[in-house]
Amino acid sequence: MDRNSAIGLFLMAALLLIYLQFAPKPTPESADPAKTTAAAKASANTPGAAPAAPDSVALARQLGSFAAAAQGTAQTMELKNDLLTVSFSSKGGQVQAVRLHKFKTFFGQPLDIFDAQSAKIDTRFRTTDGRQVKLSDLYFRAEPQGTEALRFVADVAGGQIEQRYSLAPGSYEVGYQLRFNGLNQTLAQEALTFTFVDNVRQTEQDRKQNRNHTAINRYLVSGDHTVLFEASESPEEITVEEPLKWAAHKHNFFIAGIIADNAFSSGQLNSSVDLNDSTYLKTLSSTLKIPVTDVQQGKANFRFYFGPNSLDLLKTVAPEFDRNVNLGWGLFRWVNRFVVLPVFHFLEQFISSYGLIIVLLVVLIKLVTWPLTYKTYESQAKMKVLKPELDAIKAKYPDDQVKQQQETMKLNQSMGVNPLSGCVPTLLTLPILFAMFQFFPNAIELRQEPFLWARDLSTYDEFLKLPFELPFLGSHISMFTVLMTLSTLAMTYQSNQSNPSAMQGPMKFYSYLMPLIFFFVLNSFAAGLTWYYLVSNLVTMAQQAITRRFVDDDKVRAKLEANKVKNKDKKPSGFSARLADAMKAAQEREAQAKGAPRVARTDSDAADLDEEPGTGAADISPKKPRKTRRS
Structure with missing residues (x-):
């Protein structure tokens, strides 16, 4: 490993560490009024506590002409297909629970993306006499419409509130319609408020990763897409004053979202974290405004999506809904979406083991990037051949750095050597490197896919459980990370042995230190990622051994001497x-x-410098005009 390659490696490592640690994680506030209120409501509904009997006088005072529908008995109804079961309560006529059939939690429990204890959907509206009424205040009459649809009706104020739900076979989408029939004189001309409060439960092995990948996404009619900061541990809030197309609560690998056929007129999105709460990871809250004319004119049509965070599924749900799959930003997302995922999905048609698919993915990427890798090895060979001349320059001008650089540059130009050619090819592979760091922790294809001793390639492999927690390392040892670190050290040793004089002193020490630093950084990363880099290191060492058979030092020296003769009278131009x-x-x-x-x-x-001899035009120092003495 020569000096230029080392610079490229360290620059790449620095960029990677900055990328991984870019976002600050502020300390959560000690008291959040919203969470305190939510906790108070939760305790008020604690099982075993006898609900207060409704007071007809109080209800009439609170709900006015809607009070007649505020008494009744709650019933639970279901819509079910092969993918999910959606439960509804006749009190409010709203979604109460959603269970996904084809998925389990990491701990083997049924996966409820939504349940009555942790989440709640509600809609409130204002009447012309100034009262605030919530759908959860009212009891609805349930009317099944075959096996795929359900209708809830509440007779109020001389009219009806109607809610319709539908669930098609093989779909994760639940159709939803909200109608206010015959209530134009009772309903105030003010937007209805749809609320979705979601206390997210842990479903994956790594609680921290599960929490840090949980957030709210939203998409505006204007085309803007924004996500609340995923890894934040302090309250986050976005207020939207323009129409929204959809909002989605992303639970790492699963989504609970709502999409409007028209649009929500505005909204507010909030997230908060209580690190002392062992039950919930994060609290997500979406407040969306529904235009009153939509519910009066039969245009309040929506779709809920309760399902996996899979790119192939989401890209057909709504515009930009696939943005919920965090594949990185900019070029990194492009690499994952149009290169890595298509290759991954192609290979899984023929191979059932995702560990083997990762091996083939490495091999394919290495074959594609081999020309860049060969350029790096060729540059290393050139610098190795020129080492005696470079050492002679340093010995001749030991205290003059500028002169050393000048003479080194002249030597490189005469020999036709570009010193940057050793690190530039390495830097060109950075998009793939960063893309992989986003792909493996977010690819639902790897979720709960075992390989060797790893139970789940989407999270760390807990090969050794520690009885205590170590700083920067955690309470476990990942064997894939250990093997990746050892392979990186072996690759560094192999490179240094092939060119002993190229890496000396502190640079040589740092070349061995960096893999140890990455061991601590990657110990809690997805096993799929560390397995990928373990295989990548092994393939790279094989590439190095093969390439050295084609890059002969004597041939390289002969080529450089030929360049020296060819460039003897050539003048530097351009950047040189x-x-x-x-x-x-x-x-x-x-x-x-x-x-x-x-x-x-x-x-x-x-x-x-293309100047006339003796003119002194190369002097960059400004000269004062010479004064002429008068006689």
């Missing part, structure tokens, strides 16, 4: 010429600062 000017100017400034005589420019120097 500008760099030479800058170095000469720096040398002159340094000489002037030390009080040394000005460096004389030769005619050959002037020729290098």
Whole structure:
């Protein structure tokens, strides 16, 4: 590993660490009024506590002409297909629970993406006499419409409130219609408020990862897409004053969202975390405004999505709904969506083991990037061959860094060597590197897929459980991370042994230190990711061994000598010429600062800069006009 490759490696490592730790994690507030209120409501509904009997006088005072529907007996109804079961309560006529049939929690329990204890959906509206009424205040009459639809009706104020739900076979989408019939004189001309409060439960092994990948996404009619900061542990809030198309509560690998056929007129999204709460990971809350004319004119049509956070499914649900799958941003998302995922899905048609699919993915990527890798090895061979000349320059000018750089640049130019060619190919592979860091923890395809000793490739493999927690490491040891670290150290040793003089002193020490740092960073990352990099390291070492058979030092020396003859009379141009000017100017400034005589420019120097000999045009220091003495 030569100096340029090392610089590329360290730059890549620094960028990666910055990328992983970019977002600050502020300390959560000690008291959140919204959470306190939610807790108070939860305790008020604690099982075993006898509900207060409704007072007809109080109900009439509170609900007015809607009070007649505020008494009754709650019933539970269901819509069910092969993918999910959706439960409804006749009190409010709203979704009460959703269970996904084809998924379990990491702990083997049924996966309820929504349940009556942790989440609640409600809608409130204002009457012309100023009263606030919630649908949860009212009892609805349930009317099944076959096996795929359900209708709830409440007779109120001389009219009806109607809610319709539908669930088609093989679908994660629940159709929803809200109608206010014959209530134009009773309903105030003010938007209805739809609320969805969601206390998210842990469903994955890694509680922290589960929480940090939980957030609210929303999409505006104007085309803007925004997500609340996922990893935040302090309250987050977004207020939207323009129409929204959809809002979605993302639970790492699953989504509970609502999409409007028209639009919500505005909304507010909130998330908060209580790190002392062992029951819930995060509280998500969406408050969306429904135009009153929509419910009066039969246009309040919506769809709920309760299902997996899968790109192939989400891209057909609504515009940009697939943004809920966090595949990174910009170029990294493009690489994952149009390169990694298609290859992944192609391979899974023929191979059932996702661990083997990852191996083939590594091999394919290495084959595609082999030309870049070969360029790196070729650059290393050139620098190795030039090592004696470079050492001679350092020995000749031990205390003059500028002169060392000038002479090194002249040597590189004469030999046709670009010193950046060793690290640029490495940096060009960065998009794939960063894309993988987003792909493996967020790909539902890997969720609960076992391989070797790993139970789940989407989270860390807990090979060794520690009886205590260590800083930066946690309470476990990931064997894939251990093997990846050892393979990285072996690859570094192999590279250093092949060119012992290229990496010396502190640089050599840091080349071995970086893999150890990454061991602590990646110990809690997805096993699929560390398995990927373990295989990648092994393939890279094989590539190095094969490539060395084609890159012969004697042939490289002969090629460089041929370049030297070819470039003998060639003048620097473009960036090289500008760099030479800058170095000469720096040398002159340094000489002037030390009080040394000005460096004389030769005619050959002037020729290098396309100047006329003896004109002094290369002097970058501004000259004052000479004063003429009057006689």
